[in-house]
Amino acid sequence: MELFLQFSITFLIAIVSIPFAILLVYNHKSNDCLPPGKMGFPLLGETLEFLSTGRRGNPEKFILDRVAKYSSLVFRTSLLGFTRQFSSTVLCGAAGNKFLFSNEGKLVTVWWPSSVNKIFPTSTKTSPLEESKKLRKLMLNFFKPGALHGYVGMMDTIAQRHFESSWEGKQEITMYPLAKMFTFWVACKLFLSIDDPKEVTRIADPFQVLTSGVFSVPVNLPGTAFNRAIKASNWIRNELLSIVKKRKVDLAENRATATQDILSHMLVTSDEDGQFMTETDIADKILGLLIGGHDTSSAVISFIVKYLAHLPHIYVEALMEQMEIAKSKKPGELLNWDDIQKMKYSWNVACEVLRLNPPLQGTFREATTDFVFSGFSIPKGWKLYWSANSTHKDPQCFPEPEKFDPSRFEGAGPAPYTFVPFGGGPKMCPGKEYARIEILVFMHNVLKRFRWESLISNEKIIVDPIPIPEKGLPIRLIPHHNCN
Numbered sequence: 502m503e504l505f506l507q508f509s510i511t512f513l514i515a516i517v518s519i520p521f522a523i524l525l526v527y528n529h530k531s532n533d534c535l536p537p538g539k540m541g542f543p544l545l546g547e548t549l550e551f552l553s554t555g556r557r558g559n560p561e562k563f564i565l566d567r568v569a570k571y572s573s574l575v576f577r578t579s580l581l582g583f584t585r586q587f588s589s590t591v592l593c594g595a596a597g598n599k600f601l602f603s604n605e606g607k608l609v610t611v612w613w614p615s616s617v618n619k620i621f622p623t624s625t626k627t628s629p630l631e632e633s634k635k636l637r638k639l640m641l642n643f644f645k646p647g648a649l650h651g652y653v654g655m656m657d658t659i660a661q662r663h664f665e666s667s668w669e670g671k672q673e674i675t676m677y678p679l680a681k682m683f684t685f686w687v688a689c690k691l692f693l694s695i696d697d698p699k700e701v702t703r704i705a706d707p708f709q710v711l712t713s714g715v716f717s718v719p720v721n722l723p724g725t726a727f728n729r730a731i732k733a734s735n736w737i738r739n740e741l742l743s744i745v746k747k748r749k750v751d752l753a754e755n756r757a758t759a760t761q762d763i764l765s766h767m768l769v770t771s772d773e774d775g776q777f778m779t780e781t782d783i784a785d786k787i788l789g790l791l792i793g794g795h796d797t798s799s800a801v802i803s804f805i806v807k808y809l810a811h812l813p814h815i816y817v818e819a820l821m822e823q824m825e826i827a828k829s830k831k832p833g834e835l836l837n838w839d840d841i842q843k844m845k846y847s848w849n850v851a852c853e854v855l856r857l858n859p860p861l862q863g864t865f866r867e868a869t870t871d872f873v874f875s876g877f878s879i880p881k882g883w884k885l886y887w888s889a890n891s892t893h894k895d896p897q898c899f900p901e902p903e904k905f906d907p908s909r910f911e912g913a914g915p916a917p918y919t920f921v922p923f924g925g926g927p928k929m930c931p932g933k934e935y936a937r938i939e940i941l942v943f944m945h946n947v948l949k950r951f952r953w954e955s956l957i958s959n960e961k962i963i964v965d966p967i968p969i970p971e972k973g974l975p976i977r978l979i980p981h982h983n984c985n
């Protein structure tokens with residue numbers, strides 16, 4: 502149904518926009534030193550091809566095909582419903598990443614597609630840049646190193662409860678929904694002090710709908726992914742708003758503390774001018790954090806399980822590392838920061854998963870002034886996109902790019918600006934360390950309990966917009982006490 506709708510919309514737009522298209526072609530020819538590329542259909546641009554390569558499991562194809570075709574580190578396209586003046590330019594390779602990451606605030610600034618702004622409406626009150634600054638500042642306080650150390654034990658407690666309730670005693674499980682359940686539970690606990698599994702599940706369900714719509718074609722008609730995402734976003738924001746209001750009362754009546762979670766932290770922290778965030782703003786920020794804080798890590802966790810099912814020698818090496826740590830603990834003792842530091846091989850495995858399946862394929866920037874990159878002019882106002890796959894899948898950056906090889910991350914590791922799953926520069930993901938702890942805590946808990954086998958060999962990966970196993974990755978569990 503959705504495919505049919507998208508096809509019909511594309512067709513309609515193509516028909517009514519022919520004069521507009523002629524004008525575009527004329528304009529392109531008149532600008533010789535603009536980056537090479539084509540704009541696809543008017544209004545829709547090349548969005549459908551961009552999204553469909555992802556849904557077919559080859560998100561890198563859209564990028565690498567064009568790099569090869571134009572023999573250029575930069576090409577022009579039009580994505581996610583921009584018009585001519587908002588055409589997007591993709592900067593590729595380590596040079597493109599370096600340029601965008603190190604010119605933040607000088608030549609470029611953060612920018613989100615209109616689809617994101619419609620799904621998260623309050624972010625348009627100021628500007629995406631202001632919103633991003635506000636969020637980063639809050640996160641910096643909440644995720645400072647001392648605080649992060651304290652979250653290790655909390656994440657381990659949730660992991661243990663998660664394995665007791667959803668894994669132990671089961672012969673078969675479906676990995677992806679469980680990974681999401683785990684990471685969402687951790688996020689609800691750390692951000693909102695919610696850890697009742699029933700309450701967590703109730704809030705979790707609409708999030709899937711929301712994520713699928715964030716990078717969809719921004720057509721708000723009944724039946725489209727975009728329309729469903731807006732509805733899901735409204736529902737979640739209302740839920741969060743009532744949680745915020747209740748917490749305000751609890752704080753005033755001493756039933757909650759100022760330091761118990763990120764929600765309290767947001768309510769009691771004022772900016773330089775002594776202004777406190779509004780309730781809606783807080784709900785909006787928490788919504789963003791819940792999305793950023795669980796969908797990405799759950800994809801990584803699922804793919805770790807997928808690769809380890811197929812690569813026994815890597816499984817054994819990761820198992821040995823985790824069992825060494827497990828043996829050093831007293832009964833009932835939780836993992837701590839020092840344990841996390843010892844999980845070097847496991848983190849290399851996770852990095853290799855992040856290289857092959859980056860949860861975020863890339864993000865956008867906007868040119869704040871005219872500049873030249875790689876010999877091509879980029880006019881002020883143009884939208885720019887960096888893509889993790891442009892280096893992650895390039896044999897010059899990572900020889901035999903399709904081979905799963907955690908040793909790439911030993912020693913000095915990959916060359917600068919080639920491994921960029923968390924972005925880079927001042928806008929680099931502020932949740933990186935949180936994600937590292939969460940992923941490693943999960944690896945410790947799964948490896949010390951089980952070995953496993955995939956029930957579907959070569960299960961397809963779809964990217965929508967985060968990579969996920971098409972059938973959710975069903976696996977057969979073999980508890981260690983059953984092994985000979």
Ligand code: HEM
Nearest residue numbers: 633793794797798860861864922923924925928930932936
């Ligand atoms: C494996 C897990 C994760 C990956 C791969 C990831 C990746 C990214 C990437 C690529 C960006 C954009 C960077 C840029 O534009 O240069 C980003 C931004 C962001 N991430 Fe993450 N992320 C992960 C986990 C998390 C977690 C756990 C949180 C929160 C607890 C989080 C919160 C954020 C926020 C708030 C931003 C926006 C920052 C800004 O606007 O300046 N992320 N992330």
